[in-house]
Amino acid sequence: MITLTELQTDALAEMFNVGAGHAAASLSEIVGDEVLLSIPRIAFCRRDEIGASLALLRSERLGAVRQDFSGAFSVNASLLFTEDKALEIVREMLGSQVSVDDLPEFEQEAMCELGNIILNACMASISEMLGVEMTSTLPQYFVNRTETVLDELTSDMQQPVVLVLHIDLTIEKRETHGALVFLLSSASFHELIAAVDRFLARI
Amino acid sequence: MSSAPPKTLLIVDDSRVSRMMIRTLVVARKPQWTVQECESGDEALVRLAQGVPDYVTMDINMPGTIGTDVAERILQAYPQVRMVVFSANVQAAHQARAAAMGACFVPKPVSERNVQLALNFFDGAA
Numbered sequence: 001m002i003t004l005t006e007l008q009t010d011a012l013a014e015m016f017n018v019g020a021g022h023a024a025a026s027l028s029e030i031v032g033d034e035v036l037l038s039i040p041r042i043a044f045c046r047r048d049e050i051g052a053s054l055a056l057l058r059s060e061r062l063g064a065v066r067q068d069f070s071g072a073f074s075v076n077a078s079l080l081f082t083e084d085k086a087l088e089i090v091r092e093m094l095g096s097q098v099s100v101d102d103l104p105e106f107e108q109e110a111m112c113e114l115g116n117i118i119l120n121a122c123m124a125s126i127s128e129m130l131g132v133e134m135t136s137t138l139p140q141y142f143v144n145r146t147e148t149v150l151d152e153l154t155s156d157m158q159q160p161v162v163l164v165l166h167i168d169l170t171i172e173k174r175e176t177h178g179a180l181v182f183l184l185s186s187a188s189f190h191e192l193i194a195a196v197d198r199f200l201a202r203i
Numbered sequence: 204m205s206s207a208p209p210k211t212l213l214i215v216d217d218s219r220v221s222r223m224m225i226r227t228l229v230v231a232r233k234p235q236w237t238v239q240e241c242e243s244g245d246e247a248l249v250r251l252a253q254g255v256p257d258y259v260t261m262d263i264n265m266p267g268t269i270g271t272d273v274a275e276r277i278l279q280a281y282p283q284v285r286m287v288v289f290s291a292n293v294q295a296a297h298q299a300r301a302a303a304m305g306a307c308f309v310p311k312p313v314s315e316r317n318v319q320l321a322l323n324f325f326d327g328a329a
Contacts, residue, residue, distance in 0.1 A: 007220065014218040017264065018311045021291025028294045035294070038264060129312055203223045 002044035002161065002189075008196050012126075013042050016165055016180075019125035023118045027171065030113075031092055036170035037118070039180075044189075045162050047154045050181070053164040054150070057082060057179055062149040063107075065115025067139045069123050072132035072195060073188035077123065078153055079115040081178040083143055086111055092171040112139040118167075122180065130195040153181060161189040209235045210325070213256040215247045215273070216240075216289070217265040221313050225260055225289070228318040244273030255281045258325045261306075263290035263297060271297060275304050287321040289313070 004012070016039045024037035045053050059082035066078045081089065090103055090110040098106055116139045127134045142149070154162070163182040168175065184192065212229060216222045222240045229238060239256065241247040245267040247259070259277065263270040274286050286306035290297065293310045301308040307324040309317050 010218055011220045014220050015312075017218070018291040021264075021293055021311065025293045025295075028296075034296050125312065200220070203220070203227050 002046070004044065004193070007200055008193065009042065011129075011196050011200055013039070015126045015129050016042060016122050018129070019122035020118070020167065022125065023121035026117045026121065027093075027114070031095070031171055033172050036168070038168045039165050040168065042163065042165045045164060047160045047162055047183075050150060050154055050162050050164065053162070054080070054179055054181075056166060056177060057146075059083065059146060061143060062146045063111060063141065063143045064149050064153065065111050065119070065139050065141050066153075067115060067119045068137045069119075069134045070136075071127065071134035072130075073191035074185065075123070075134075075188065075192075076153075076156070076159060076183040077119045078181045078183075079118055079178060080149070080181060081111075081176065085176040085178065086143070088174060089114060089169070089171065089176060092174060107143075108141050111141045115139045115141065118180070130199050132195060153183065156183065159183040159185050159188075161186060209237060210258060211237045211239065211254075211256040212258045212260070212325075213247060213250065214238065214240045214260050215244055215265075215270065216260070216262040217242055218262070221262065221311070224313040225318060228313070228315060229322065232319075232322060244268045244270050247273055248276065251277060251281065255284060258285045258287070260287045260289040260309075260321060263288065263292045271300050271304075274301070274306055278304050278306065285325050287324055289317070289321060 020037045020039050024035045028035040061083040062080050063083050063086035064078050064080050069075045090107050093110050123134055161184045165180040167178050214222050214225050226238050241250055243265050261270040261274045274288055278286055287309050288301040288306050289309045291311040298308040309320045
């Protein structure tokens with residue numbers, strides 16, 4: 001396990017909570033109802049520990065929206081939901097505009113937009129509070145067997161550090177659980193923590 | 204030199220970093236103020252029984268009772284308190300609820316600009 005000080009953890013958690021708050025407001029505008037989006041805890045782990053960290057998401061298949069961010073440090077960010085939950089979210093986002101039969105057709109686009117909103121809101125909050133600039137790639141969505149998704153996520157040996165954030169997302173009274181997974185190289189992890197320390201020193 | 208008596212501000216936020224940032228930015232502008240902190244809304248309700256602050260900043264998403272419920276209870280019991288709901292939960296519903304109870308909604312992140320918005324609201328009461 002990778003351990004941070006209480007203050008470092010608190011600072012990062014607050015940055016993600018601010019991001020989640022802004023993402024929830026954007027999603028709320030899309031669905032026309034209140035959205036609850038909370039990040040109850042954050043934890044760093046090693047690449048080979050990711051399976052245990054995501055035990056709550058145990059499902060045969062996962063949907064993942066992936067986006068890469070680069071700047072002061074580089075992060076491969078992914079939003080994960082079990083496939084059935086992903087379709088439920090798409091249904092809530094599109095409402096009655098699309099028939100149930102047509103939902104899978106819109107899944108790709110809707111999940112990319114959801115990932116784009118949540119991942120960018122989190123990274124925007126981090127870059128704003130840390131005073132660093134980040135650019136991102138376009139979101140990509142893929143669905144596959146859980147093992148395949150996790151293998152794919154952790155295939156890059158250059159990125160051994162994983163930040164896992166569990167998120168609770170409630171849209172129109174439907175509660176779903178997902179996870180945000182951020183992969184960093186050792187160098188990027190140390191850059192991130194150094195930036196957090198500089199941020200804390202300014203308070 | 205102002206002859207106004209020093210004011211007391213209570214910061215209610217479960218994030219220690221947020222409390223530190225709000226305190227630092229407020230004290231830089233209002234060095235004569237007394238600043239107190241609580242980690243939750245429930246702790247704030249207990250604290251108020253011992254003394255009522257002039258001003259409160261209230262986070263929304265905290266363990267225990269959510270901040271907007273606590274803010275409403277405080278304003279019902281102590282309507283003289285000036286309340287800022289200071290939260291990352293920036294959805295219209297929360298902003299409307301804050302306005303309805305007579306509080307001022309200020310969005311997070313904690314920044315110089317946003318703390319100044321809170322202070323403007325507090326100063327408006329002076």
